[in-house]
Amino acid sequence: MSLNVTTARLTVRCASQRARAGPPACKRRSFFSSVSSRPSTVKRRARRDDESPALPTPTPIPHEQLVHSPANAGQVDAYPAKTVAVSIDENPRTFDTVFLRDSCTCPKCVDPHSRQKLFQTSDIPLEIEGKARTVQDEKKGWVLEVEWQNDVPGYGPEHRTVHSIDWLRRALNTEVELRAGVRYDDRVLWDRDTMTKNNKWIDYADWMSQDTVLFDALAHLNQYGLLFLKNVPESEASVVDIASRVGTLKDTFYGRTWDVRSKPQAENIAYTPQFLGLHMDLLYTSNPPHLQLLHSLRARTPGGESFFSDSFHAAQKLHDASKTHFTTLCTFPVTYHYHHPTHHYHYTRPTIELHPHPKYSEPTNLALHRVNWSPPFQGPFEARIGGESQTALRHYIAAASAYEGLLSAEENLFEYRLKEGECVIFDNRRVLHARRAFDATKGERWLKGAYVDDDVFFSRLRVLEERFAGRWVADGVVRPVV
16 A cells, blocks of 8 residues: 655543643643643533633644544543544544554454454453554545554554545444434335336346346345246256355255145145245244245146235334334234144244334334244244233234234235246245145146345345445445445
8 A cells, every 4th residue: 555644643642641741741732732622512511700711613624634632632530532533524533542443454453365353352452542644545545544552462563554534434424323223224115006016027147147137136126025037947946046146045944945836745835725825934943034036837727826915014004003003013922833743943023023223212214124924834822821911912913913904905915926937036024925726636836946044135235235336235324335
């Protein structure tokens, strides 16, 4: 990295140094030492008559000037915070030296190949100090360079940490967004008419060969939770190829892939010709799959239409109609199980899960995270089951009945009969799927299925977001690529 030093070095001093020298003996004065001993964001108390007049507000500091932190000025604590202030967008912003040191990405701190950290946060001495300066890098523009005193054991005096101003700006903005508790959310809640209008079809060949198409498809899938592919080759391996463009397939006790076809004495109702109501898969496991893929290899029976419902849309409608019912579904524990001679899965979760938000904030939306709805695989209730003075179970039944009415309302169902050579992909933690009954004696119906986990999906989406959109999203916060 080519660095052009443009400013003099300024020392981040600690209280012990000030205590030894004393304020009158301090020869080096920072910009803020003549202005204020508190950050500008803190309201000043009313001035007493015996105090000096308030000093004028300083002019903004240019990028190339680094200043000592106002948080350190005037402190007399034996154990003060060590901070550095630097001008970002013409405003002085402060950073803890521990944060700057922990975030170091030099080759001694982060392996350039694996990109894994080579030291532990707990290794950083609490008494660490830094000498900081701003310099200009040919590629990164203005950067902050810090020389360390009392560094992590094993690091010599030559060690330097460099952070670009752009990276520091992103760190500050991300913290503000996370504290605010207001989530970025571009998901579209849909009913039948909305999905009919905005449904997306992707050609198999384009999905497999063009990253721009894949990014557009995954972004749509993240927004709506439902996507269709056409012209899929007639092969049992096709669903593996489709899923592999997203990432590693989820292997379950059903196998890496599985077949949905009618058979006698089926261990799953999906393997029968019976009507299969709206549900989600594998809610009896600790981490149910995020994506489900179903490739139609045979569609030669009458009936068997698939239909889908947006559980988030129904949850929003339920909240608008009855906050009491909505709260019940957010809190009442429902048990799911898969109990067979060779497999025994068991998990309890509420029907609606929300993203956490600050206790005293008012979220701008419901912050819906996941919905858990799978009546065919529901087990006996194990908590709040009722008694002479308990009505929680009855309250749940009332709320669940109201929710089911919204989920299965005709205007909220998107129905489609998959043809051979077509594949549907849907968000298993949001979009409910179902199937109408069919006559297995009059032809063959065969779907090849696969799952993909949430970590795999969002990893692929973020990689493509960084490449094509110049940003990525995590924890409800948009982060620009730096």
